[in-house]
Amino acid sequence: MLWYHPAAMPRYTKGFVEVAELRRHFSEHGNDFGASNATEYEELADAFLGGAKPGGVHECTRKCGHIIRYDMNTQAYGIVDRDGVILTYFKPVPCSEVPFFQREAVRLSGRCHRYPNNLVYFGKECEK
Secondary structure (H helix, E strand, C coil): CCCCCCCCCCCCEEEEECHHHHHHHHHHHHHHHHCCCHHHHHHHHHHHCCCCCCCCEEEEECCCEEEEEEEEECCCCCEECCCCEEEEEEEEEHHHCCCCCHHHHHCCCCCCCCCCHHHHHHHHCCCC
C-alpha cells in the first residue's frame, strides 16, 4: 500500500511505497541533499524524479519501465518505477573515491560502486 502525506507542494510521483521505506532512505541519504527531515527529502526526490527534466540531467528508461535520472552537476541519482513510486534517491560514490582502509567495508555495505565514475554507473544501471 502506498503511503501519502499531506503536502504543500504539488506531487509529481507517488512518493515512497511506505513510511518505513521513506525513513530508511532518508536516514541513509538525507544528508546528501541537506534535507532536515523525511518529508523534505521525499519532496526533493519527487521534484527531481517527477518534475520536468532539467537541462544537463541524464535520463533513461530500463526495459522494466523504471526511469533513472542522474545530474552530473549535483551528483543526484534516482529511480522511479513505471507506476510513479520512488525507489531510491541518493548521490552515488565510486569505491575508488573511498579511503583505501575503509573501501572494502563500504563496498560490502553497498555504499559505493565499482565503476570509475558516476556517469559510467548511470549507464550500466540503464542497461538493466
